[in-house]
Amino acid sequence: MQNEKIPYKIYLSENEMPKAWYNLRADMKQKPAPLLNPGTQQPMTAEELSGVFCEELVKQELDDTTAFFQIPEEIRSFYKMYRPSPLVRAYCLEEKLDTPAKIYYKFEGNNTSGSHKLNSAIAQAYYAKKQGLKGVTTETGAGQWGTALSMACAYLGLDCKVYMVKCSYEQKPFRREVMRTYGASVTPSPSMDTQVGRKILAEHPGTTGSLGCAISEAVETAVGSEGYRYVLGSVLNQVMLHQSVIGLEAKAALDKYGVKPDMIIGCAGGGSNLGGLIAPFMGQKLRGEADYRFIAVEPASCPSFTRGVYAYDFCDTGMVCPLAKMYTLGSGFIPSANHAGGLRYHGMSSTLSELYHQGLMEATSVKQTEVFEAAEYFARVEGILPAPESSHAIRVAIDEAMKCKETGEEKTILFGLTGTGYFDMVAYEKFHDGQMEDYIPTDAELEQYRNTLPKIG
């Protein structure tokens, strides 16, 4: 290991860090389909969106031609607190797998929020602050996004109201406390604070909530409160834009050592990490400058790319948000309760959906027991306790490295290690105790949810 010229971790110096986000849509000939107003079925206008989102973010959301957006100085200062994130050469993993493959991972868990979510949280909070707003509202499931947003708001002195899916609120009290440490108010959803919450509680008194319901409550609160806007941690174009910092840094680090990956692997829930990681590489592919394999990895229990349909759908279960064209399982779809591996969103980023639709990207699904097996193996070998979400990418990276072992090919693999698993030990415990089951929805089940898709056009 010690004789390799490529260091174990490649860090960029401050002046090598990206100064602009890259907007992948600018290089797409066929652009992602626009968000539609569910009432009129017409593209959402900036004016319509600005009741929900900050003005600057609306601009970013709608702009599919500007390739680069300058990262404001204040955001770059904040980034310095935890960026550049390390690009790690997985020497130990390669050695244990005895593979000729060269494996790299971009580790985004190196901050208190424990994931890449902070990259967009600070950007969204910054624009809210700049617009003179009092605060923002959001929903959180597993809690990574809520934590990230709380941190960003604490830093900027912005109020932060988080609706946390009730079952997570109860099962993950520590996540809740981290958010409170950062000064956020955390409300279990559904709550009696909102109309939609009261309605759901009246209809389903014992419900433990869902992400879709929490989104609806957060949106209602934002729209109904003076000086508040709603922010979202994935799926949206603006989020992909901010997350491009992951890929830009990764590419700069690899370029420094003349390394070109053969394949780039990322887990995919709403697509924020994957979209960010692949952005500059996909840009090269779109411009015909280089070719790469891109592999999206999703849970077999929530297979939007691999078993969903490409259609307009609601972004939330409550059906109050705009319609997005995406690979979706139907907005009513919720993965089995025994699914512990995250990535539970029914849909997928419109940008990534369009790229997948055009055949520019592959997708695969993996079972959660295989995911936790890879997670534990990785933890022991590489010393980082990965989040279940991230471990989807680890699983496929290991599988690809083992294929190289069979064929003798020295392929270079880059994958995104999006976060750490400190708050997922209940799931790890289940796995250790042999109590984790796999769940794969049947075709009939998927068909049923597909029937909830709105009829467009």
Added chain:
Amino acid sequence: MQNEKIPYKIYLSENEMPKAWYNLRADMKQKPAPLLNPGTQQPMTAEELSGVFCEELVKQELDDTTAFFQIPEEIRSFYKMYRPSPLVRAYCLEEKLDTPAKIYYKFEGNNTSGSHKLNSAIAQAYYAKKQGLKGVTTETGAGQWGTALSMACAYLGLDCKVYMVKCSYEQKPFRREVMRTYGASVTPSPSMDTQVGRKILAEHPGTTGSLGCAISEAVETAVGSEGYRYVLGSVLNQVMLHQSVIGLEAKAALDKYGVKPDMIIGCAGGGSNLGGLIAPFMGQKLRGEADYRFIAVEPASCPSFTRGVYAYDFCDTGMVCPLAKMYTLGSGFIPSANHAGGLRYHGMSSTLSELYHQGLMEATSVKQTEVFEAAEYFARVEGILPAPESSHAIRVAIDEAMKCKETGEEKTILFGLTGTGYFDMVAYEKFHDGQMEDYIPTDAELEQYRNTLPKIG
């Protein structure tokens, strides 16, 4: 912030990382007092110690003249997985405090064990492996040391048996699961596995255990099992030696930019972090090359430096371990159950005790509510969720920075941020809910425990 020439984080490149540990004792004219055999009251011999510790570690424990020990290549390879740890210039904190002081912290929480403990865990596990042992035993309280040792053992393929204080085992199931993820067996202590455990359970059927009892069980298991040795995460000279990597890296990073700290602040439980952080700086002071203020910070509820006595005492409650001369509250002392801030050890490293005794170092104690106040403030400003232990140092660093604000002095402060607080959210919750109380032992209470000190000579 962006115009400063000193970067937000100073990283060392691989070739700038320390290649040898520094043995502070070599530069001490008056050496720390030796460990004594409790039976004969004579200094422990290498032979006596080698029943409990690995041979190489016994050598390191007893050697007070060799200034540098080469770090074996294998350990340096492991260090590369998470070292160099960042030396952070706390620009945001300085700005929020509006202080002319320059604040730096060495952040050791950037690895899955979440603390600096890994620096010594890998070294101790390595020497056990090299000696051809099957495994090691240890105790853990809060769980940082147990986690670190589990990681090191998983990496080297060594068996790891952890005795975890029963109340922590039950209150911190996630810590336990992290250790299991790394393949360690974790037994709540007292247990029925050992003689000492059975004896304690017979005498105190409902006991929730103590660190002292867990040490005794771990030592008994090591001594009674073929191919096992006992390892300890603090207090010992060998641990101070391994932890010197913290100070060596910090000093190298500061030297790169010509920065000389005026004061160096660290939290002190058994002394492993503080001893490691100050080592090379204290060496300069001992050799008359430079002067620094060194400040040990301990909890007001467990004030071994500030209110203990300098005397020979048992390292464990069970009184089976050798006697060490140290600042101690008496081996029977246990901080109040409401103390959540860690650093609960009744004694202190012999080396640090001797330095303090010689007036080369200061010590101060702080109340836990003030500690958590500083912790929360720091989290919001610097973005890192600190461990309660580390937050003792933060408290005093902030206090010193505020003194600079009063006097206008531009002092340079370096403090050790030993770890992260992800597994301490129960304590944070208490603090948020206003249910955290301070506890300061009375003179009469301390007097009572002092009576348990062994009579030596």
